[in-house]
Amino acid sequence: NAGVMQNPRHLVRRRGQEARLRCSPMKGHSHVYWYRQLPEEGLKFMVYLQKENIIDESGMPKERFSAEFPKEGPSILRIQQVVRGDSAAYFCASSPLLAGTDTQYFGPGTRLTVL
Amino acid sequence: AQSVTQLGSHVSVSEGALVLLRCNYSSSVPPYLFWYVQYPNQGLQLLLKYTTGATLVKGINGFEAEFKKSETSFHLTKPSAHMSDAAEYFCALNTGANSKLTFGKGITLSVRP
Numbered sequence: 001n002a003g004v005m006q007n008p009r010h011l012v013r014r015r016g017q018e019a020r021l022r023c024s025p026m027k028g029h030s031h032v033y034w035y036r037q038l039p040e041e042g043l044k045f046m047v048y049l050q051k052e053n054i055i056d057e058s059g060m061p062k063e064r065f066s067a068e069f070p071k072e073g074p075s076i077l078r079i080q081q082v083v084r085g086d087s088a089a090y091f092c093a094s095s096p097l098l099a100g101t102d103t104q105y106f107g108p109g110t111r112l113t114v115l
Numbered sequence: 116a117q118s119v120t121q122l123g124s125h126v127s128v129s130e131g132a133l134v135l136l137r138c139n140y141s142s143s144v145p146p147y148l149f150w151y152v153q154y155p156n157q158g159l160q161l162l163l164k165y166t167t168g169a170t171l172v173k174g175i176n177g178f179e180a181e182f183k184k185s186e187t188s189f190h191l192t193k194p195s196a197h198m199s200d201a202a203e204y205f206c207a208l209n210t211g212a213n214s215k216l217t218f219g220k221g222i223t224l225s226v227r228p
Contacts, residue, residue, distance in 0.1 A: 042218035102147045102166055106159040
């Protein structure tokens, strides 16, 4: 059973460009979480999605950031007009649709560098 | 609101020595507690978790942690450090199934030969 997959692993963008980060959850998992890790800090929650629904976006910046998890295909975290402060590692985690499930399984992350 | 505190940013031990990484939490509801390990340029791997039941939980690679409600702590231990344990360790909590994780800032563990 393949783990959580994220691509690209490394992404370089210039200020003002768009960044698209993809996350394919583990097989059978229908919950996806996005976290951001800034240098010298722990992971910060951004958004929680189920198929075609955003459940909790309390950690998402109000502007420039959006996320989706369509019925088919990977979850996408989109950052428009990137700025240097967006440089970070972005991690996706997934969990299955089971009552009482509490464990999130993490992907390898996408490291975004904004020049 | 929930929070996780990991005091200090770096711990160094000798190979074969006891590893103790501290974690304290604050939560308004009974928490689920987790320890994750992150090797350089990799994702997070689950070491162990506490949900309910036995307060001493055992994880992979010889690690264990004890949930102490009275001390709001969930410290991670390993009796004998190995060079391969060098990594960053994160304590985290959530409040049940399908809820976001709140992480501590992490602790870097170095192991001296």
